[in-house]
Amino acid sequence: VTPYAVIRKKRDGGRLSRSEMKEFFGAFLRDEVADYQVSALLMAIFLRGMDDAELGHLVGVMLESGAVLDLGTVPGVKVDKHSTGGVGDKVSLVLAPLVSACGVPVPMMSGRGLGHTGGTVDKLESIPGFRIGLDLEAFRRQLERIGCALITQTPEIAPLDRRLYALRDVTGTVESIPLIASSIMSKKLAEGIDALVLDVKVGSGAFLPERAAAEQLARTMIAIGAAHGRRVTALLTAMDRPLGHAIGNALEVEEAVELLRGAGPADVRELTLGLAAEMLVLGRAADDRAAGLVLAGAALDDGRALETMARVIEAQGGNPGVLDDPAVLPQAPVRHVLESDRDGIVTSMDVRAIGLAAVALGAGRTRADSTVDPAVGLHLTLRPGDRVARGEPVGTVHAREEEAARRAAAAVLAAVEISDRAATPLPLVLGRLA
Amino acid sequence: VTPYAVIRKKRDGGRLSRSEMKEFFGAFLRDEVADYQVSALLMAIFLRGMDDAELGHLVGVMLESGAVLDLGTVPGVKVDKHSTGGVGDKVSLVLAPLVSACGVPVPMMSGRGLGHTGGTVDKLESIPGFRIGLDLEAFRRQLERIGCALITQTPEIAPLDRRLYALRDVTGTVESIPLIASSIMSKKLAEGIDALVLDVKVGSGAFLPERAAAEQLARTMIAIGAAHGRRVTALLTAMDRPLGHAIGNALEVEEAVELLRGAGPADVRELTLGLAAEMLVLGRAADDRAAGLVLAGAALDDGRALETMARVIEAQGGNPGVLDDPAVLPQAPVRHVLESDRDGIVTSMDVRAIGLAAVALGAGRTRADSTVDPAVGLHLTLRPGDRVARGEPVGTVHAREEEAARRAAAAVLAAVEISDRAATPLPLVLGRLA
Numbered sequence: 078v079t080p081y082a083v084i085r086k087k088r089d090g091g092r093l094s095r096s097e098m099k100e101f102f103g104a105f106l107r108d109e110v111a112d113y114q115v116s117a118l119l120m121a122i123f124l125r126g127m128d129d130a131e132l133g134h135l136v137g138v139m140l141e142s143g144a145v146l147d148l149g150t151v152p153g154v155k156v157d158k159h160s161t162g163g164v165g166d167k168v169s170l171v172l173a174p175l176v177s178a179c180g181v182p183v184p185m186m187s188g189r190g191l192g193h194t195g196g197t198v199d200k201l202e203s204i205p206g207f208r209i210g211l212d213l214e215a216f217r218r219q220l221e222r223i224g225c226a227l228i229t230q231t232p233e234i235a236p237l238d239r240r241l242y243a244l245r246d247v248t249g250t251v252e253s254i255p256l257i258a259s260s261i262m263s264k265k266l267a268e269g270i271d272a273l274v275l276d277v278k279v280g281s282g283a284f285l286p287e288r289a290a291a292e293q294l295a296r297t298m299i300a301i302g303a304a305h306g307r308r309v310t311a312l313l314t315a316m317d318r319p320l321g322h323a324i325g326n327a328l329e330v331e332e333a334v335e336l337l338r339g340a341g342p343a344d345v346r347e348l349t350l351g352l353a354a355e356m357l358v359l360g361r362a363a364d365d366r367a368a369g370l371v372l373a374g375a376a377l378d379d380g381r382a383l384e385t386m387a388r389v390i391e392a393q394g395g396n397p398g399v400l401d402d403p404a405v406l407p408q409a410p411v412r413h414v415l416e417s418d419r420d421g422i423v424t425s426m427d428v429r430a431i432g433l434a435a436v437a438l439g440a441g442r443t444r445a446d447s448t449v450d451p452a453v454g455l456h457l458t459l460r461p462g463d464r465v466a467r468g469e470p471v472g473t474v475h476a477r478e479e480e481a482a483r484r485a486a487a488a489v490l491a492a493v494e495i496s497d498r499a500a501t502p503l504p505l506v507l508g509r510l511a
Numbered sequence: 512v513t514p515y516a517v518i519r520k521k522r523d524g525g526r527l528s529r530s531e532m533k534e535f536f537g538a539f540l541r542d543e544v545a546d547y548q549v550s551a552l553l554m555a556i557f558l559r560g561m562d563d564a565e566l567g568h569l570v571g572v573m574l575e576s577g578a579v580l581d582l583g584t585v586p587g588v589k590v591d592k593h594s595t596g597g598v599g600d601k602v603s604l605v606l607a608p609l610v611s612a613c614g615v616p617v618p619m620m621s622g623r624g625l626g627h628t629g630g631t632v633d634k635l636e637s638i639p640g641f642r643i644g645l646d647l648e649a650f651r652r653q654l655e656r657i658g659c660a661l662i663t664q665t666p667e668i669a670p671l672d673r674r675l676y677a678l679r680d681v682t683g684t685v686e687s688i689p690l691i692a693s694s695i696m697s698k699k700l701a702e703g704i705d706a707l708v709l710d711v712k713v714g715s716g717a718f719l720p721e722r723a724a725a726e727q728l729a730r731t732m733i734a735i736g737a738a739h740g741r742r743v744t745a746l747l748t749a750m751d752r753p754l755g756h757a758i759g760n761a762l763e764v765e766e767a768v769e770l771l772r773g774a775g776p777a778d779v780r781e782l783t784l785g786l787a788a789e790m791l792v793l794g795r796a797a798d799d800r801a802a803g804l805v806l807a808g809a810a811l812d813d814g815r816a817l818e819t820m821a822r823v824i825e826a827q828g829g830n831p832g833v834l835d836d837p838a839v840l841p842q843a844p845v846r847h848v849l850e851s852d853r854d855g856i857v858t859s860m861d862v863r864a865i866g867l868a869a870v871a872l873g874a875g876r877t878r879a880d881s882t883v884d885p886a887v888g889l890h891l892t893l894r895p896g897d898r899v900a901r902g903e904p905v906g907t908v909h910a911r912e913e914e915a916a917r918r919a920a921a922a923v924l925a926a927v928e929i930s931d932r933a934a935t936p937l938p939l940v941l942g943r944l945a
Binding site for chain 1: 514515518519522545546547548550551553554558559678681683684
């Protein structure tokens, strides 16, 4: 099988076999197939698609390109969560210690923020001293000891995915459901998990805003999991408004601590508990979701989740004082109160634009190699359906400089539609797939 | 406009503007857009197609990437012919001097053989001393003086096409009608021609064997010509059998000389006259095709075409003695008579396989950088519809060695279907498009 024949086969709508993909991508990693041949194949995959069997093979080849963790020494059913990315989504910071506190080990490798969405790793790094770069051995040992570890993807994991993603990023082949799904699943399966819960976002702040596309992505990832013998369930959840109030790294850690203390915004708590219930069922700590909700709610309210988080932070070199006093987190020098510029009802929010306003403050990155400012961000209390009055405070901008704060405030207000029409916000959880 | 945006636009089925293509491909030639981005765009073009307006722009950008000849100093309407490639097609060697002898200048740049098809430039090089590498200035001067020049494409012509072709060749994006049509037309329009006749082959030896695809290619090239103000007509012609009897470089030159002397196989003569009539009408030397046929037939029979060919050969350093005595051409040491291995009717011929048998003898090349043996080839007299008897001689293999001759003989016989069914060969000219 020549690389040329593989490209032509997919170009003409054929199905690639496991051995064809193994040869093609193996040769790519050995630099025997050129970038320009891979990008032609990626475009053919983008336009022709891939069926479930092909995707199972592609993920297998990606997995085999690097290390696959063996967590056999960690007792229990290992379960992780993956979100397709949103604005204000600090769920992982609460969910991982919470589920672990309920007896289900959570080996969580997360990404950095890119584009309008934030990343768990950036949030964790705003905790003074927190090390997100454990090696695989340290990761495994911490899971054995604490049942929870929160790290960044290590370079040994799915190097083929990393090389393909770099090419996709510059050749217009990112927004392909098969390619997105195989990229996510190869990294998650390499963690050594037994099961996975997906949080697939829908709405203006989601990577795929349309429900139908989000659902297709969820189904594709569930099928890949099944092909690799892993149980995967998915919640479709609302991203037509930010999740919680805080947007920005230290601000979100502060809000996560509130949640770990049994308080915090209701929507983040509800989503965290919903995802926890899924994970507890998959991890055989609860018989059904109702039981899982009860278990998880108790572990939040009685401080067990907080205690697990303290152990994780300590184990990873961070200052656990963050759990008692948010003042140990970086603070932005400028605080600018956001006031509504109109009377009316919040009809809709352009969450992507709000995310980008936070990025512009320094809370995120527009290029993979730029750094983030942990202190800056937004605190937004208004939501679709809220009635607001002109001049009413609806949030705070946390910024480095006055000018940046003013620009962010203007961008946020422009992204919020206030009118006299009724709002039709999405339900927090739109659906569940398994 | 970023390269990324151009790729995405075509990926999503959009139409690229002239300025988008100019920027994208201009940056490619300056090495500011990478090969892997271009190959992704080529695959998107392959799968999404291009409309006539886009193709006109693409050809314009290809033309502008290099030199465009100004033949204003050559009096008359300059007309060239392009064939999509076949087996045994020596028409250009006769047609160019013939049309020129009738008063229409023919500035002909030809290619080398690749794959199963032969190339005019390889055939010309079998004439001792013949130089196919004139520079553009020498080409123009010879056209002024003789009205005919037969050369290879110069490196100044459409460098963008050359770079794109090299990428297409290794990324599975060759067999795209828009890409084939734009590649051909950019090179032809750069010659400084006023009009063009296309010989688009149909059948087992054609690059696109199906009539529908051949017709679409012809229409696409006609549309590109129209977008650039050039009249283009096309004949769809049979390539379900070789053209004439000779296949191989010196052997085809010998057959072309027979034709220039008013003799030679009937099919090559008929096709040459048909294409000449088209060119004479386009070149305003004949009012209609019937008049063109008469003019061209006379110029073949009274020796004027032969005389023009003598001047061309002399001007380009070749030995014009080839026109009197074929023994000045390279001769193969081994001649192996081909005998039919069956009684019956020739039902069909796999012309591609026959072309590849000639290539295996050394008459063509499988890689762009291999050399050809001018002396070797095939002389085949059987045609679909012929009744043959077992043991009857049906041709001769001209080879370097006995073993190669035997292999070629076996390959040719295997490529000819002899049965008791009736044959349904294609008519020599299947249709005309303008």
